[in-house]
Amino acid sequence: MKKLSNAKSSPRLANPNLEIMFLDNSQMKIMFKISDSTLFRWRKSKIVNYKKIGRKYYYPYELIMNFMKIRNEL
8 A cells, every 4th residue: 555645735726827817806896996885786787797706706807907997088
């Protein structure tokens, strides 16, 4: 019987910048200076795209940057 090594079994991300590609609720609130209820309304009315993973919401960084440009032009 072989002994298992004590090496870390967590997989490495193929793209180390993956965490930059998505923003979470707290980052969105800071970036847009909005409240939880405003962010909820944006999700409900489909103003922003999001993905829900577990209990957390994530927003694609590139789409959010485009949204900011449009919002600032108004």
